[in-house]
Amino acid sequence: MELKRLFTDPICALATARGVSAIATVRCSGERILERLLPLLERPDKPKPRRIYLTSFKAKGEFLDEILFVYFQAPASYTGEEMVELSFHGNPIIIDRAMEALLEAGFRQALPGEFTRRAVLNGKIDLPKAEAINAMITSRSETALDVARRSYVEGISKEISIFREEIIRLLATIEVELNYPDEVETDYKDLGEKLNDLSESISAFIESASKGLRIAQGIKTVIVGETNVGKSTLLNALLRRDRAIVSDIPGTTRDTIEEDLSINGVLFRVIDTAGIRASNDAIEEMGIQRSLKAIEDADLLILLSDPAGDPGYLQKIDLEGKRVIRAANKSDIRQIDGAGYDVVISARTGQGLASLEKLMVEKTVDLTSIGEQIIVSARQRVCLQECLRYLHQSLEAIEERVTIDIVSTLVESAAKSLDELLGRNLTEDLLDRIFSDFCVGK
Numbered sequence: 001m002e003l004k005r006l007f008t009d010p011i012c013a014l015a016t017a018r019g020v021s022a023i024a025t026v027r028c029s030g031e032r033i034l035e036r037l038l039p040l041l042e043r044p045d046k047p048k049p050r051r052i053y054l055t056s057f058k059a060k061g062e063f064l065d066e067i068l069f070v071y072f073q074a075p076a077s078y079t080g081e082e083m084v085e086l087s088f089h090g091n092p093i094i095i096d097r098a099m100e101a102l103l104e105a106g107f108r109q110a111l112p113g114e115f116t117r118r119a120v121l122n123g124k125i126d127l128p129k130a131e132a133i134n135a136m137i138t139s140r141s142e143t144a145l146d147v148a149r150r151s152y153v154e155g156i157s158k159e160i161s162i163f164r165e166e167i168i169r170l171l172a173t174i175e176v177e178l179n180y181p182d183e184v185e186t187d188y189k190d191l192g193e194k195l196n197d198l199s200e201s202i203s204a205f206i207e208s209a210s211k212g213l214r215i216a217q218g219i220k221t222v223i224v225g226e227t228n229v230g231k232s233t234l235l236n237a238l239l240r241r242d243r244a245i246v247s248d249i250p251g252t253t254r255d256t257i258e259e260d261l262s263i264n265g266v267l268f269r270v271i272d273t274a275g276i277r278a279s280n281d282a283i284e285e286m287g288i289q290r291s292l293k294a295i296e297d298a299d300l301l302i303l304l305s306d307p308a309g310d311p312g313y314l315q316k317i318d319l320e321g322k323r324v325i326r327a328a329n330k331s332d333i334r335q336i337d338g339a340g341y342d343v344v345i346s347a348r349t350g351q352g353l354a355s356l357e358k359l360m361v362e363k364t365v366d367l368t369s370i371g372e373q374i375i376v377s378a379r380q381r382v383c384l385q386e387c388l389r390y391l392h393q394s395l396e397a398i399e400e401r402v403t404i405d406i407v408s409t410l411v412e413s414a415a416k417s418l419d420e421l422l423g424r425n426l427t428e429d430l431l432d433r434i435f436s437d438f439c440v441g442k
């Protein structure tokens with residue numbers, strides 16, 4: 001395989017976070033790397049695989065650090081290549097010198113995700129598993145980590161492969177017709193039914209699996225309201241720090257501000273919007289347009305009002321099918337009649353904030369309960385949606401009695417979308433796109 005030969009040169013990278021730490025581990029991988037490394041070490045001459053050795057690491061022929069050293073013999077390693085791990089004392093200056101010595105010994109700095117990329121190319125793990133590994137590392141909440149861990153342990157490849165096989169089976173029947181047009185009469189009705197069933201299964205899979213993606217990205221929670229009702233103050237209160245500018249000048253927030261907030265292990269992506277009102281200011285108007293867009297995309301809206309104010313504009317927002325929490329603010333300065341509100345708060349004093357957080361979790365439980373299926377990357381969802389689109393197109397083609405060769409091409413494209421998801425037919429371009437998101441050293 002051409003791709004494989006391109007990627008066997010010696011690479012190295014710091015695998016632990018950069019900074020002062022107890023220990024810092026550098027990983028190396030590639031063909032015959034041991035012979036490059038041994039001259040840098042005091043001992044041993046012939047390390048046994050997967051043993052930990054205490055030894056010295058030399059840079060420019062001089063003692064640099066006392067380290068632990070592990071050798072993995074190919075193909076029994078994470079990447080499937082010969083690998084070595086060197087654990088130094090966690091000082092970035094030591095790591096810089098060590099890396100310099102490794103570069104002199106013929107290694108190059110690994111690209112982001114390059115170790116995992118090699119693991120995929122060497123057949124150690126498949127592409128969805130590589131994405132699950134990255135999701136495990138980057139999960140920003142407990143539930144997101146649960147989703148990632150499930151996809152890591154159970155994987156989605158099996159389920160996707162079953163869909164793919166069904167498509168291939170359909171394709172086979174179509175091809176019989178293509179090859180023997182005179183002998184076989186295509187049963188369009190049967191083909192249509194099968195395609196329809198398959199589309200429905202895939203559609204249901206996308207629906208339920210998309211939950212995982214939403215959990216990972218955070219529940220989009222948009223704070224909406226008139227100017228000056230205290231939206232930015234509420235964002236700061238939820239985050240427990242001063243993120244957004246608060247002032248008594250209406251129209252202070254000009255653009256949407258997004259921050260992560262974890263409540264009971266659930267990740268919310270909280271978005272503070274520009275207050276909505278009629279405005280003559282072009283920039284404020286752009287902010288208001290962004291607010292409206294954020295509202296459209298929201299999973300949850302917190303409609304914040306100051307009961308002393310005029311809720312006029314809020315009434316213009318289309319709340320059809322939206323999860324909404326109506327919150328009345330500024331309870332510290334006036335008596336608020338709770339009727340018509342889900343919660344009464346003071347963003348300034350924090351009064352009622354815990355009830356609001358509880359409501360946020362309750363209103364979105366249906367989004368955060370993890371279903372049977374799992375999915376970890378937007379890429380995977382795009383592939384599934386593409387597959388579905390081709391299946392729908394082939395159904396239309398059948399209804400319009402288009403020639404069978406066109407149906408065949410469409411069904412084949414549906415299968416190819418799943419191949420892309422599974423990482424069969426890997427291209428360098430696809431690998432570049434996926435692994436550029438990874439950490440260096442992973």
Ligand SMILES: Nc1nc2c(c(=O)[nH]1)N(C=O)[C@@H](CNc1ccc(C(=O)N[C@@H](CCC(=O)O)C(=O)O)cc1)CN2
Binds near residue numbers: 072076077078085124
């Ligand atoms: N020090 C260290 N910790 C680590 C890793 C690592 O590479 N080094 N990992 C990685 O990032 C994770 C563990 N995952 C790993 C997965 C496979 C292999 C490995 O050597 N696989 C071989 C042997 C399998 C076996 O003995 O059962 C193989 O697949 O052939 C190593 C680590 C998390 N912690």
Ligand SMILES: Nc1nc2c(ncn2[C@@H]2O[C@H](COP(=O)(O)OP(=O)(O)OP(=O)(O)O)[C@@H](O)[C@H]2O)c(=O)[nH]1
Binds near residue numbers: 233234247251329347
């Ligand atoms: N007393 C009291 N004042 C508050 C409370 N929340 C916000 N305020 C004040 O109300 C004013 C407006 O607050 P902001 O948080 O900037 O309001 P906003 O809704 O983000 O305003 P715009 O950016 O103009 O849309 C500021 O003077 C805040 O200090 C509250 O709970 N109690």
